[in-house]
Amino acid sequence: MTFALASRTRRMNPSAIRDILKVTERPGILSMAGGLPAPEAFPVEAIRRGCDRVLGTQGPAALQYATSEGLPGLREWVAQHLSRPGWQIDPSHVLITTGSQQGLDLLGKVLLDPGAQVLVEQPTYLGALQAFTPYEPDVMAWASDEDGPLPEALAGDPGPAVAYLIPNFQNPGGQCLGELRRMALAQSLRRGHTLLIEDDPYGALWYDTPPPAPLASRAPQQVVYLGSFSKVLSPGLRVGYMVMPSGEGDSARALRSKLLQAKQACDLHTPGLNQRLILDLLQGDFNLDAHLCAVRERYRIQRDVMAHALATCLPHGCRWRVPPGGMFFWVEAPEHVDTLARLPQAVEAGVAYVPGAPFFSSVDAARQNALRLSFVTLAPAQIHEAVARLAPCLV
Numbered sequence: 252m253t254f255a256l257a258s259r260t261r262r263m264n265p266s267a268i269r270d271i272l273k274v275t276e277r278p279g280i281l282s283m284a285g286g287l288p289a290p291e292a293f294p295v296e297a298i299r300r301g302c303d304r305v306l307g308t309q310g311p312a313a314l315q316y317a318t319s320e321g322l323p324g325l326r327e328w329v330a331q332h333l334s335r336p337g338w339q340i341d342p343s344h345v346l347i348t349t350g351s352q353q354g355l356d357l358l359g360k361v362l363l364d365p366g367a368q369v370l371v372e373q374p375t376y377l378g379a380l381q382a383f384t385p386y387e388p389d390v391m392a393w394a395s396d397e398d399g400p401l402p403e404a405l406a407g408d409p410g411p412a413v414a415y416l417i418p419n420f421q422n423p424g425g426q427c428l429g430e431l432r433r434m435a436l437a438q439s440l441r442r443g444h445t446l447l448i449e450d451d452p453y454g455a456l457w458y459d460t461p462p463p464a465p466l467a468s469r470a471p472q473q474v475v476y477l478g479s480f481s482k483v484l485s486p487g488l489r490v491g492y493m494v495m496p497s498g499e500g501d502s503a504r505a506l507r508s509k510l511l512q513a514k515q516a517c518d519l520h521t522p523g524l525n526q527r528l529i530l531d532l533l534q535g536d537f538n539l540d541a542h543l544c545a546v547r548e549r550y551r552i553q554r555d556v557m558a559h560a561l562a563t564c565l566p567h568g569c570r571w572r573v574p575p576g577g578m579f580f581w582v583e584a585p586e587h588v589d590t591l592a593r594l595p596q597a598v599e600a601g602v603a604y605v606p607g608a609p610f611f612s613s614v615d616a617a618r619q620n621a622l623r624l625s626f627v628t629l630a631p632a633q634i635h636e637a638v639a640r641l642a643p644c645l646v
């Protein structure tokens with residue numbers, strides 16, 4: 252028997268990261284590959300107590316089907332938590348999603364026709380490329396300088412349909428977009444017709460100073476903001492959120508209602524037990540600010556240990572910047588080093604990383620000599636050893 256697959260599946264590729272993660276499960280491998288938060292940072296006890304409370308006080312409701320928009324109290328918390336002067340968020344514009352990854356997929360479904368122009372940073376989040384490509388858009392490199400993506404790229408009539416940006420402690424690059432570039436981008440957005448997807452899972456993970464205000468607060472009618480509890484609480488709970496563009500024009504209203512319809516079709520709603528658990532933690536005696544302070548302290552130490560290890564171990568010709576937040580170092584090895592081809596050698600040496608090429612929108616643009624290293628998954632004592640094992644593979 253034969254059967255046909257939809258033509259869009261031709262654009263779907265296995266995630267390079269998933270394949271690598273399989274390798275890293277082998278005993279003895281020190282992996283800097285996965286984007287996994289440190290397990291020690293999960294508030295397991297607080298979550299256990301929260302589960303007991305939620306099941307004890309609202310058990311049947313937590314186990315029942317729920318609304319696609321999300322738990323009203325959680326939508327209100329998100330709106331209040333993010334609102335600031337110039338960006339007063341209406342809770343009805345908040346959509347709770349099953350991780351921010353689902354937000355990317357819903358946006359692809361609702362915004363992208365085949366051939367639609369989408370601007371992405373180079374490199375950018377691999378999972379966003381995977382979410383968008385099945386909708387067959389024309390994914391283009393967003394021209395940039397050392398301060399980040401250029402506002403001019405948003406000009407033109409009609410200009411790109413969608414632009415995708417991770418302004419805070421980018422995955423994989425680690426950089427944070429400065430105030431002036433945010434102002435300039437917001438101005439271009441307000442003048443044009445491009446919708447910006449602002450993906451911000453790492454904003455709370457700053458180690459030096461908090462990041463500048465989001466783009467969404469500067470151009471709320473042209474930006475969809477994606478947030479997540481994955482990096483601040485737990486990725487396994489799969490709870491994220493989307494702040495949809497404000498405005499009462501036809502297109503903003505249509506976008507909000509189509510996103511909701513897409514969410515319904517996708518999974519009816521994000522697990523109610525998990526939403527209630529998170530709201531219980533946020534409103535109860537669990538102190539999110541104190542938890543985040545502790546997570547930042549832990550990750551700052553790991554970052555500093557990795558910065559020191561890279562500086563002392565990596566061969567001449569490797570370049571990187573110390574990231575001011577987030578979870579990753581982006582390293583560029585000398586031009587002749589193909590990091591994908593060197594991976595088996597690294598695994599043999601007992602270390603794993605993610606090669607840089609899959610983070611680019613096209614094979615031509617890819618930097619074959621780059622690699623991404625996570626500094627949050629290994630204990631400080633192991634980081635130095637991991638980098639020492641890596642060094643000979645980058646010569």
Ligand code: PMP
Pocket residue numbers: 286349350351352353376378417422450452478479480481486490491
């Ligand atoms: N966006 C970016 C930039 C990410 O790095 C990730 C997670 N690695 C996600 C979105 C998805 O996060 P989640 O679905 O867990 O919220």
